[in-house]
Every structure is written in C-alpha cells, then in structure tokens.
Amino acid sequence: MSDQTPQQPERQSDASEPADRPNADFDAMTRDIAEVPAVEVITTVAVHLMSSAAVNLGLAEEGEAHKDLDEARKLIQALAGLVTASATEIGSYHAAPLRDGLKSLQLAFREASLVPDEPGQGPGEKFTGPVYG
Numbered sequence: 001m002s003d004q005t006p007q008q009p010e011r012q013s014d015a016s017e018p019a020d021r022p023n024a025d026f027d028a029m030t031r032d033i034a035e036v037p038a039v040e041v042i043t044t045v046a047v048h049l050m051s052s053a054a055v056n057l058g059l060a061e062e063g064e065a066h067k068d069l070d071e072a073r074k075l076i077q078a079l080a081g082l083v084t085a086s087a088t089e090i091g092s093y094h095a096a097p098l099r100d101g102l103k104s105l106q107l108a109f110r111e112a113s114l115v116p117d118e119p120g121q122g123p124g125e126k127f128t129g130p131v132y133g
Contacts, residue, residue: 072123
C-alpha cells in the first residue's frame with residue numbers, strides 16, 4: 001500500500017484558450033445567445049417577471065410565506081414597461097398572452113392589497129391604463 005494519494009491529471013490547456021482566460025467557454029455562450037431571436041429573449045424575461053410577481057403576490061404554494069407586495073409591485077411595474085415597450089416589436093401573437101398575464105397580476109395585486117390603489121395608480125397602470133376586474 002502506498003502513502004501517496006492519487007493525483008488528478010492536469011487539465012490540458014486548449015490552444016484557443018489563453019492562459020489568462022480560464023473560461024473561454026464564455027465566447028461559446030456569447031455565440032449561442034446571439035442565435036436566440038429577440039422575441040424569445042423578451043418573452044422569457046416577461047415570463048420570469050410574471051412568475052416572480054405571482055410568488056410575491058402569494059399565489060404559489062405556501063403563498064403567504066413568500067408574500068411581499070412591495071416586491072410584487074416592482075416586478076409588475078417592470079413587466080408592464082417591458083410588455084408595453086416591446087408589444088409592437090414582438091407582435092400581437094406574443095404580446096396578447098403577456099398582456100393577459102399582466103392584467104391578471106394587476107388584478108391579483110389589487111385584491112391582495114389591504115388598501116387598494118385608486119384605478120390608474122396600481123403597479124404598471126401608468127403604462128397600461130386603469131385595470132378593472
């Protein structure tokens with residue numbers, strides 16, 4: 001039995017990877033993201049904002065434990081800005097479901113608030129106009 005521990009083989013340096021840049025895969029990731037259509041990036045970001053807002057509205061499992069209306073307000077505001085600004089760029093096929101989701105979140109926010117905002121003053125309503133149930 002030997003007293004020596006087995007050594008890990010040394011990592012072979014790739015010729016395209018300079019020694020001062022240990023993560024040359026970043027270039028590959030940049031090329032990959034460049035191939036993603038803008039509409040896909042925009043809708044993905046919107047879905048993430050919607051999901052996070054829903055959690056902060058207490059709409060997820062164990063909802064009350066994660067409820068934070070201040071955070072939800074910020075997320076809904078950002079979502080409304082994104083959807084409004086990008087609607088003409090992504091087309092109604094993609095924008096319509098995002099608008100529906102946004103409206104549902106705005107209404108859920110109004111219901112969750114102890115003191116609801118006046119119509120037109122709720123999160124995102126400066127972009128969407130007043131939201132009614």
